Every structure is written in C-alpha cells, then in structure tokens.
Amino acid sequence: MAVLALGMIGAVEAANEVTTTSGASIVLPSDGSSYTLSTNTTVQSFTVNNSSIDFIVEANSVIYLTSSDRKNFTVNNSQCGTSLVCGASASNIYISCSSAVTQHTITLTPSGTCSSQNGGGSSSSSGSSSSPAITPSATPVIVTPVIPAMPAVAPAAPSTTVAPSASVTAPAPSTSVQPASVVEFSHPESAVQIKGLTSPVFQQGSRLKFSFEFKNENTKTIPVKVTRQLLDGNGKVVKSSVLSTNLKANKILKKNATETISKTLSPGDYIVVIKIVNSKTKELLEENGFKITVEKLKKKYFVLAEETPIATAIAFDQAVxxxxxxxxxxxxxxxxxxxxxxxTEQKQTVRMVRELIGPNEKVISKSSGKWVMTPGEKDSLTPTQAVAGNLTAGAYIVKISALDWKTKEILAENQFGFVVELK
Known part of the structure; x- marks a missing residue:
C-alpha cells in the first residue's frame, strides 16, 4: 500500500477532498511512464492501477494531467467536459466537472503517442470520452487525503484498504523528477525562506518573481544589510541590489522580489543568492539561493484543437x-x-456565457449575452476570440455555457482546447 501525501487547502471538506496545491507525479508500473498531476487538481480520491488511473469525481471536480512522453489518453465513464492538448513536448488532458455532476469514477488510460499536426494540436469533448514520483505496485494504490508536505512515497506490501489516518515516513526525493522542473535551493535549511517559485526555467526578457523572509531570533534590534545577486556559471556577479534596515527582535523581514531577465543575457545556468549580514559587525547571519536556467527567447504559437468537440445542446460549426x-x-x-x-417544450430565457480558462484553471476573460428562445428553436453566434501575446505557454480552454436566466441552473455546456506553445 502507498499513500500519496498531497498538499491540502485550509479545511478538508466532504466533497472534493483531495486538492493538489503542490502537484504530484505518478509512475505507472506497466511501462514506467510518468505523469504530472497539476496544482489545483480537485477530486474526491484517485487510484493508481497497473496501466490506468481511476479518479472519483463530484460536482466542480477538476483534473489536469500532463505527460512529458506525449501519451494519448482514453477517457471512460465521464460525465464531465474533457480537453486533450497535444503539444510538441508534452500532452495535457483537462477534465472539468460542472456543478450538476454527480459522484462517479473516471478512468484515464494512457497509450501510444498523441496525434499532432505541425508540432501541436488538441481535441475536446463533453461527457465520455513537478513533483516527487510515486511508483506503485501492480496492486491498485488507493489514494486518500492526509495532511503532510510533498514527499516521495515508495510502495509497500499490497493491501486492499487504506486508513484515512495512516501516516507515511518520507524517504529521499525520487531521482525520476526532471531537474528542469524543480527549483534547487543552495541552503534548504536556511532561515532565509524563499517562496513563490514554480519553475527554475526563464526566457530572455521574462520576469523572475519570488518572495523571501527572514526572522530576527535575537532579543535585540539588529541592523541588517540584505544583498541579492545574480551570478553566472563562473560565479561572476551579473546584477546586484542592496537593502539596509533595522530589524526588531522576533520580527520577520518580508520582501517581494521582481527581476527582469535581460534580453541580452546569455542563455545558460545562473544562481540567485540572498545574503543577510549584520551591517554593524559584518557577520554573515544567513544565506540562501537557487539555480535558474535562462533560455533563448522563443516565440509563442497558437495551436488549435484538431477536431471540433462532440456536440451537446451546444454545438460548434465544423465549416467555420x-x-x-x-x-x-x-x-x-x-x-x-x-x-x-x-x-424543451417551453420558452427559455438563457444566459450564454463564453469563458477563456488558463493553465492554472483561472478564468482569464468572460463575456455573456441574453437569448430568448421558443421551444425547439436553435440560435447561433460567431464570436471573435482573442489570444493575447502575454499569455503564458500551456493549455487553454474556451468554455461555452447555457444558464437559466433566473435560476442560473446550467442547461448545457461544451468546450474546446488550444495550446500556447513556445517554439
């Protein structure tokens, strides 16, 4: 039995109990393929089988899974909207359940390689259709919510049940994690705590954002000088900034840092270093840092789904x-x-809603209109969807919803996907 330790939101609710705030990676024993479960995935629970993954979902559940091997996904027994995006370096499947969905089990079965044209593509449907790694045994691993950090968990002897209160001893992080997706700190136990980093890879011209904090454990106020430096692979200082302040006893210094990666900075590996020195005694109080990789500036490409989604009461015109x-x-x-x-056999007043949903499952833009429809009537609209140049790389969803004007009940939904890809 192996229990996956997932980051939890503040309170555990009866519905959608498993919420990944730090993400998780899964390895299927049938072929050793690995998959990354995105942050903000919200389900009741999930089971890792020999060659498939079962998710128990409810109303408003969300599943976002990525395959760096560009696997294709077969979705069985789903009542939720599904979008598969096939990129040049990875495939992503996004499943979003509406508030009207009842609890059921969705089975995802990866296989082969996804189909793409000119380097990328996606497909969508409505209805059936980096983190430490977990390598399960052939016996299904039932995942239940616990409240820990994000360790890698090695499978133990097979078992058919998992107690919700089970505790897990965390071994060392798995070596199957790709370094490019993990932020490496120079002093993990340092009192200088660095937060807000999701990836160590940046392009020329992009912004590096993070925060850091340091607590004065002394009983007296101390004068401190905080130096933040960007060092190249040879240890040469590329950029430096200094902050001086008086830090009171038992108080925490908190700072947000934003660094623009110069477009002229050579691609390669760099280190961001934060040093805190007693400005009076010149004593080094604490130090921490992290590695980043600067990539050559790439262009962003819009890659649309290869096929229109399966029609519901909302359908997309194939010719357009x-x-x-x-x-x-x-x-x-x-x-x-x-x-x-x-x-229906009744007149309907409908609020038609169009949403653009980003890789972090947040709504980027939203528009709506009022449709008054007689029984059997079919109305259509041809909107223009903008894909802004400042969108980050990743999978996006265009979601169309029909809601009852008065009750706000969802009458129908459909969606399709596209990917913003760096080339």
Missing part, C-alpha cells in the same frame, strides 16, 4: 472551424461559430 488558422505567432484572433438548441 476548418477556416481557423492554427500554428500562428501570437497575438492572434480567431472566429468560431456555436449554436444552442432549446430542446
């Missing part, structure tokens, strides 16, 4: 879809056409 230009540099705009059919 086929005219959309894909694999083009951002910023970009495209038009698509969708329709909604009133399949």
């Amino acid at each position: 879809w086929n005219k959309i230009k894909t694999n083009i540099v951002l910023p970009a705009n495209f038009k698509f056409k969708y329709s909604f059919t009133n399949n």
Whole structure:
C-alpha cells in the first residue's frame, strides 16, 4: 500500500477532498511512464492501477494531467467536459466537472503517442470520452487525503484498504523528477525562506518573481544589510541590489522580489543568492539561493484543437472551424461559430456565457449575452476570440455555457482546447 501525501487547502471538506496545491507525479508500473498531476487538481480520491488511473469525481471536480512522453489518453465513464492538448513536448488532458455532476469514477488510460499536426494540436469533448514520483505496485494504490508536505512515497506490501489516518515516513526525493522542473535551493535549511517559485526555467526578457523572509531570533534590534545577486556559471556577479534596515527582535523581514531577465543575457545556468549580514559587525547571519536556467527567447504559437468537440445542446460549426488558422505567432484572433438548441417544450430565457480558462484553471476573460428562445428553436453566434501575446505557454480552454436566466441552473455546456506553445 502507498499513500500519496498531497498538499491540502485550509479545511478538508466532504466533497472534493483531495486538492493538489503542490502537484504530484505518478509512475505507472506497466511501462514506467510518468505523469504530472497539476496544482489545483480537485477530486474526491484517485487510484493508481497497473496501466490506468481511476479518479472519483463530484460536482466542480477538476483534473489536469500532463505527460512529458506525449501519451494519448482514453477517457471512460465521464460525465464531465474533457480537453486533450497535444503539444510538441508534452500532452495535457483537462477534465472539468460542472456543478450538476454527480459522484462517479473516471478512468484515464494512457497509450501510444498523441496525434499532432505541425508540432501541436488538441481535441475536446463533453461527457465520455513537478513533483516527487510515486511508483506503485501492480496492486491498485488507493489514494486518500492526509495532511503532510510533498514527499516521495515508495510502495509497500499490497493491501486492499487504506486508513484515512495512516501516516507515511518520507524517504529521499525520487531521482525520476526532471531537474528542469524543480527549483534547487543552495541552503534548504536556511532561515532565509524563499517562496513563490514554480519553475527554475526563464526566457530572455521574462520576469523572475519570488518572495523571501527572514526572522530576527535575537532579543535585540539588529541592523541588517540584505544583498541579492545574480551570478553566472563562473560565479561572476551579473546584477546586484542592496537593502539596509533595522530589524526588531522576533520580527520577520518580508520582501517581494521582481527581476527582469535581460534580453541580452546569455542563455545558460545562473544562481540567485540572498545574503543577510549584520551591517554593524559584518557577520554573515544567513544565506540562501537557487539555480535558474535562462533560455533563448522563443516565440509563442497558437495551436488549435484538431477536431471540433462532440456536440451537446451546444454545438460548434465544423465549416467555420476548418477556416481557423492554427500554428500562428501570437497575438492572434480567431472566429468560431456555436449554436444552442432549446430542446424543451417551453420558452427559455438563457444566459450564454463564453469563458477563456488558463493553465492554472483561472478564468482569464468572460463575456455573456441574453437569448430568448421558443421551444425547439436553435440560435447561433460567431464570436471573435482573442489570444493575447502575454499569455503564458500551456493549455487553454474556451468554455461555452447555457444558464437559466433566473435560476442560473446550467442547461448545457461544451468546450474546446488550444495550446500556447513556445517554439
């Protein structure tokens, strides 16, 4: 039995108990393939099998899984909207359940390699269709919520049950984690705590954002000088900034740092160092830092889904879809056409909502309109969707929802995906 320790939100609720705030990686024993479960994934629980993963989902559950091997995914027994994005370096599957979904089990089965055209693509449907690694045994691993940090957990002897209160002894982090996706700190036990970093890889011209804090454990106020430096691979100082202040006893110094990576900075490995010195005695009080990799500036490309989603009461027009230009540099705009059919025997007043949802599952833009429809009536709209140049690389969802104007009940939903890809 192996219990996966997931980062939890503040309170554990009965519904959607497993919420990954730090992400998790899963290794399937059938072929050794690994998958990254994105942060903000929210499900009741999930089970890692020999060659598949079972997710127990409920209303408002979200699953976001990435395969660096560009695996294709088969989705079985799903009542939720699904989007598969096939990129040049990874494939992503995004499953979003509406508030009307009842509890059920979704099975994801990876296989082969996803299909893409000119380096990328995605497909969507509605209904069926980096972190420490966990290598399970052939016996299914039932994952239940516990409250720990994010250790790697090695499987123990097979078992059929998992007690919710089970404790886990964390071994050393797995070597299967790719260094490019993990932030490495020079002094992990340092009193200088660095937070807010999600990746150590940056492009020329991008912004490096993080925060750090240091607590004065002394009983007296001390004058401190905080030096932040960017060092190249040879230890040469590329950029430096200094802050001086008086830090009172038992108080915490908290600072947000924003560093623009120069477009002229040579690609390669660098180190960000933070040193805190007693400015009176010149004593080094604490030090910490982390490695970053600077990549050559790449262009962002818009890559659309290869096929229109399966039609619900909301359907997308294939002829208009086929005219959309894909694999083009951002910023970009495209038009698509969708329709909604009133399949009831009553007049409906509907709020039609269009949302652009980003890789972090947050709504980037939202628009809505009022449709008054007679029984059996079918109406359509051809909006222009903007894909801004400042969007980060990753998978995006365009979601169309039909809601009852008065009750706000969801009458129908459909969605499709696209990817912003760096090339």
